[in-house]
Amino acid sequence: MRSYLDFEKPVAELEAKVEELRAVSARGGAVSIGEELTKLEAKAAKALADLYKDLTPWQKTLVARHPQRPRFLDFVQGLVTDFTPLAGDRKFGEDQAIVGGLGRFRGAPVCVIGQEKGTDTKSRLAHNFGMARPEGYRKAVRLMDLADRFDMPVLCLVDTAGAFPGVDAEERGQAEAIARSTDASLALGVANVAVVLGEGGSGGAVAIASCNRVLMLEHAIYTVASPEASASILWRDSGRAQDAATSMKITAPDLRKFGIIDSIVPEPVGGAHRDPQAAIDAVGAAIASAFESLAGMSRDQLRAARADKFLAMGRKVL
Amino acid sequence: MNWISNVVPPKIRSILKRESPDNLWVKCPESGELVFHKDLEANLWVVPGSGYHMRMPAEARLKALFDGGHYETLATPEVPLDPLKFRDVKRYTDRLKEYRARTGVADAVRLTAGKLDGMNVVVALQDFDFLGGSLGMAAGEAIISGMMAAKERKTPFIIFTASGGARMQEGMFSLMQMPRTTVAVQRLRAAKLPYIVVLTNPTTGGVTASYAMLGDIHIAEPGAVIGFAGARVIEQTIREKLPDGFQRAEYLVEHGMVDMVVARRDMRDTLARIVALLTNQSARSQAA
Numbered sequence: 001m002r003s004y005l006d007f008e009k010p011v012a013e014l015e016a017k018v019e020e021l022r023a024v025s026a027r028g029g030a031v032s033i034g035e036e037l038t039k040l041e042a043k044a045a046k047a048l049a050d051l052y053k054d055l056t057p058w059q060k061t062l063v064a065r066h067p068q069r070p071r072f073l074d075f076v077q078g079l080v081t082d083f084t085p086l087a088g089d090r091k092f093g094e095d096q097a098i099v100g101g102l103g104r105f106r107g108a109p110v111c112v113i114g115q116e117k118g119t120d121t122k123s124r125l126a127h128n129f130g131m132a133r134p135e136g137y138r139k140a141v142r143l144m145d146l147a148d149r150f151d152m153p154v155l156c157l158v159d160t161a162g163a164f165p166g167v168d169a170e171e172r173g174q175a176e177a178i179a180r181s182t183d184a185s186l187a188l189g190v191a192n193v194a195v196v197l198g199e200g201g202s203g204g205a206v207a208i209a210s211c212n213r214v215l216m217l218e219h220a221i222y223t224v225a226s227p228e229a230s231a232s233i234l235w236r237d238s239g240r241a242q243d244a245a246t247s248m249k250i251t252a253p254d255l256r257k258f259g260i261i262d263s264i265v266p267e268p269v270g271g272a273h274r275d276p277q278a279a280i281d282a283v284g285a286a287i288a289s290a291f292e293s294l295a296g297m298s299r300d301q302l303r304a305a306r307a308d309k310f311l312a313m314g315r316k317v318l
Numbered sequence: 319m320n321w322i323s324n325v326v327p328p329k330i331r332s333i334l335k336r337e338s339p340d341n342l343w344v345k346c347p348e349s350g351e352l353v354f355h356k357d358l359e360a361n362l363w364v365v366p367g368s369g370y371h372m373r374m375p376a377e378a379r380l381k382a383l384f385d386g387g388h389y390e391t392l393a394t395p396e397v398p399l400d401p402l403k404f405r406d407v408k409r410y411t412d413r414l415k416e417y418r419a420r421t422g423v424a425d426a427v428r429l430t431a432g433k434l435d436g437m438n439v440v441v442a443l444q445d446f447d448f449l450g451g452s453l454g455m456a457a458g459e460a461i462i463s464g465m466m467a468a469k470e471r472k473t474p475f476i477i478f479t480a481s482g483g484a485r486m487q488e489g490m491f492s493l494m495q496m497p498r499t500t501v502a503v504q505r506l507r508a509a510k511l512p513y514i515v516v517l518t519n520p521t522t523g524g525v526t527a528s529y530a531m532l533g534d535i536h537i538a539e540p541g542a543v544i545g546f547a548g549a550r551v552i553e554q555t556i557r558e559k560l561p562d563g564f565q566r567a568e569y570l571v572e573h574g575m576v577d578m579v580v581a582r583r584d585m586r587d588t589l590a591r592i593v594a595l596l597t598n599q600s601a602r603s604q605a606a
Binding site: 163164165166167169170171172173174175176178179180182183185186187202203206207210222223224225229230233234235247248249250255258260307310311313314315316 | 397398401402404405406407455459462484486487488489490491492493494496497498500501503504523524526527528529530531532544545546547548551552555556558560561564565573574575
């Protein structure tokens with residue numbers, strides 16, 4: 001069952017009609033139905049393409065959070081062979097909000113780290129909806145150190161509303177854990193590439209997205225605070241989330257223009273959830289070319305180029 | 319309000335107001351105790367009875383820190399203003415103008431250099447009175463520039479943090495100050511120069527989750543709120559009352575995130591002693 005977002009209603013209606021006609025024609029209806037079906041299918045496809053050509057920042061936010069959008073584990077399954085998840089921060093516990101491990105990307109060993117939001121109630125709870133506690137970030141640091149020692153590039157797939165805001169997380173030093181993870185990302189002597197798959201939520205995202213290359217899926221968002229939180233801070237009214245989404249410039253094209261991200265990975269028409277395989281393939285190709293662009297650089301060059309990239313940010317604004 | 323305000327013309331009224339006891343007495347937010355303004359100032363803005371550490375004006379803090387109250391103000395780099403052309407209830411540029419006029423400084427971070435018990439130090443001070451000490455491009459750039467100044471001068475770097483977190487009006491440019499300042503911390507570290515963070519009330523959000531938690535030494539002022547997520551956000555998430563003393567300086571020491579809580583009257587001596595130890599200098603002899 002496809003689930004539609006509110007703004008997709010016109011498309012949903014057209015597609016429902018297409019389904020109806022298909023059912024009739026399958027029962028052996030008149031020839032004329034076939035013709036009409038073709039026309040209607042084309043109309044529905046065009047409506048979808050038109051709608052997704054100009055999504056507003058708020059609509060993108062909804063797409064980025066779509067329940068059927070491919071998740072971290074879908075991308076890992078589609079892009080990484082021999083995936084071997086590794087657990088635990090060796091200090092306190094194991095946090096499944098951040099999943100990480102070793103595997104092969106296009107044949108070469110790689111360390112993969114990212115937030116997994118889960119796909120159903122049970123897995124969402126197990127992964128805490130992709131909101132990590134300090135253990136998650138400390139595991140990320142541990143895996144980055146491992147990758148650094150074994151000369152393995154690091155791939156970070158970002159999809160989180162933010163780091164978990166809870167008493168236990170604060171108690172165990174959420175702020176310090178995030179700071180150290182950013183620190184570790186920036187200190188790596190191996191290449192690292194981040195892809196914002198859905199939501200890039202604030203410090204919880206930047207902790208693993210301080211990379212040589214930062215990519216974003218076309219309809220992903222990357223925010224200093226969620227549109228809801230921003231609205232409640234700026235207007236004291238979380239109901240103005242749509243305004244916040246627009247004025248805070250959270251979309252891939254805006255952030256590309258600002259030089260905050262390096263490139264945009266196009267999504268299939270109608271968003272990644274319409275055709276997850278196509279989205280996964282596109283991300284795979286983009287990751288491969290990002291790593292290729294960093295090939296041949298020494299450890300010092302990788303570190304220096306990464307630091308310089310971040311230092312240059314905002315020094316010149318368009 | 320009393321009968322005088324009703325009969326006296328407005329101009330004279332404003333003179334009267336300045337003289338009115340309301341401004342001369344400050345109420346302790348914790349104990350409710352009333353303290354005479356001058357007494358509070360003389361006591362480094364610590365309420366004598368309760369020991370409550372009130373917000374200390376930036377200049378007073380710097381004067382209390384450096385030898386003889388003398389310090390050099392270092393220039394903070396200019397940055398592009400208002401990259402998002404932002405407006406909430408007000409235009410961001412208007413808001414900036416307003417705060418600049420009110421505080422007399424360009425943004426939330428002041429950079430200074432001077433002597434601490436005879437030892438050279440570079441000191442950055444985040445001013446909560448400037449838009450909640452929020453971390454935007456100007457503040458981030460000032461911190462980076464301060465760390466680089468310390469590196470050039472081969473001196474320790476001390477920062478007094480106070481911030482509600484990100485400068486929302488600068489969007490992702492604000493968030494990028496987390497990795498940007500972290501790069502500067504790494505350069506300071508590579509140069510083997512001490513980096514001391516003094517966490518003052520409040521230090522939260524992206525500031526805590528970057529340079530404020532990456533110091534070689536973390537010192538907190540008594541009672542300071544220090545954390546990542548805001549208390550209100552946490553309460554809404556867990557729908558429970560927060561434990562007593564949650565996210566206070568003392569709580570952070572207990573949970574291993576801060577080295578020590580230091581009262582304001584001991585801050586200068588503590589900083590001098592640590593700087594002397596880390597740089598193998600003898601503070602007192604040079605001060606003489």
